[in-house]
Amino acid sequence: MQTMKSRVINTLLTFSLPITFTIQAGGVEGSTRTLIRIDQGWKFTFEDLQTAQQPDFDDSSWQIISLPHNWGWEDAQRGKPYRRGPGWYRRILEIKPFQGKRYFIRFEAAGSVADVYLNGRHLGHHRGAFGAFCYELTPYLNPSGTNVLAVRVSNAPESDVAPLSGDFPVYGGLYRPVWLIQTPEICVTPLDHGSPGVAWLQTSVTKTQAVLDVIVQISNARRQRTNLTLVCQLLDRQNNPIAETIESIVSQPRVTEPFWAKVTVQNPRLWHGRKDPYLYKAVVKLMAPDNSLIDEVIQYVGLRSFTVDPEKGFILNGEPYPVRGVNRHQDRPDKGWAISEQDMEEDLALILEMGATAVRCAHYQHSSYFYSLCDRAGLLVWAELPLVDRIDPSEKLR
Known part of the structure; x- marks a missing residue:
């Protein structure tokens, strides 16, 4: 069990490490694809049930929720120990497969470990609270068109899942969007670690x-x-x-x-x-x-080059560039990690109003949408992995 310390956007005084900043896409477009964001129609329970992935499981008593969704923030923001454990999500997917088409499900993140099932078949197991992941649905779709998607998510501490410690909470749940993707049978794959391919x-x-x-x-x-x-x-x-x-x-x-x-x-x-x-x-x-x-x-x-000079500081495209910035976490009061695009846009507007030229995305991968906002606004991004304070010495974390 952990407690949350107060979190604000803190002024970033210095860059003590080389900046890793990447101009990358916040989303993928394409006229040949259909992308459907599936926020509504989900059911949820904290009960850790052994057969909740089965299509005929009775979920009528479960809570009806929408995404993004997470747990733990209610207690954490009061400074109390918060829930670290499993939860189950279920949703009906109406997909009547067309010949020559392929179907994928993409999760922008799940905190922290996820198992995904379609019609009782285990599609995959993902470990890590901040990265996207994607599975193909095509071979397991019912010809009738009615399918059951089930996802078990757990934010229980795991010795091989970073962060192992830190001064911020690790909430559980499907706290970023989930997408249904339809592509041609020959495609640029969305399965390459959830990236655009x-x-x-x-x-x-x-x-x-x-x-x-x-x-x-x-x-x-x-x-x-x-x-x-x-x-x-x-x-x-x-x-x-x-x-x-x-x-x-x-x-x-x-x-x-x-x-x-x-x-x-x-x-x-x-x-x-x-x-x-x-x-x-x-x-x-x-x-x-x-x-x-x-x-x-x-x-x-965005096409650019950069170096760091011990005398001149940060060099962007051959010219010294001033670095003034803030740290940013991805949470909000009364929301935890389940924030909206509008919340991210407001964060960006505040950062720009302060005159910042850089943002440190502490201490983990942030939403690709926020990275895209930074790209368009001209903010340098210091991107991080969630290795904070402690590393397990065993082989599991390597």
Whole structure:
């Protein structure tokens, strides 16, 4: 059992460690996909039941809730010991599968350990309170269209799940959004650790040229190899293409494999903090031999370089850049971790009003939506993993 100390946004006086800051997408767009946020229609109980994953389980007495949802904050914000243990969620999913389509369920986070079931089948086990995770539903969907999704979540302390200690509470529950995703049968996979399946790596960035290495994880559910065209392009704010690479590739059947491309931008407009937080639209397309669009993933990327100099401080795009910032936690009074996009926007507005140029996202991965807000506003981000105070010496945590 733990208690919560008072938490406020604290002025960040110095950066004692090198900053890891990444311009990344807060969400994934694409005209070939259907994304449905499933906030309503959930049922919940604290009872740790052995058969709650079964489709015919009677959950009529459970509490009706909506997401995001979490527990523990009621006692923690009063300075009392708070609940650390399991809870169960259930929801009906009406999905009548279409031929040539695939279906996935993506959780933006669950605190802290989650087991996910569809129609009684165990889809997967996730450990960690702050990262996204995703499972494919397609093989287990009922032809009738009525499916039962069940999720057991526990925030009980575990010796291999960080944080093992800290001056903040670890709440339980599905405290970030859950998404139902429909894709084509050949797609950029959402199963790569819950990521968009595309990594835009900034290999070299100067004021005259930016070189990006792109890694695309492509999943082919067909029984035959398929010829594809991989298109990687950057668009400016007016949707004009400013750089593009086109590769002919062959996707092998029933596998997920990476493909690489290189995109070079001449005379790029650089992301330069609050002075000029310019973002390009980064588009990856999978095209069929007849040039029809199969799948598409759209993200946003800011091109920049940075170093840390012992005399000049933080250097952004070759120029000294002032670093003034705050620490931010992801909780709110009377909400715990189950905050809304509007709450995050308000946090950002307060940080900008203070004149900050940076934010430390303490002490764990924050919502991708908040990272995207920072990208658009021009805030440097110090991103952290939840290794706080103590590390278990056993092999389990390594």
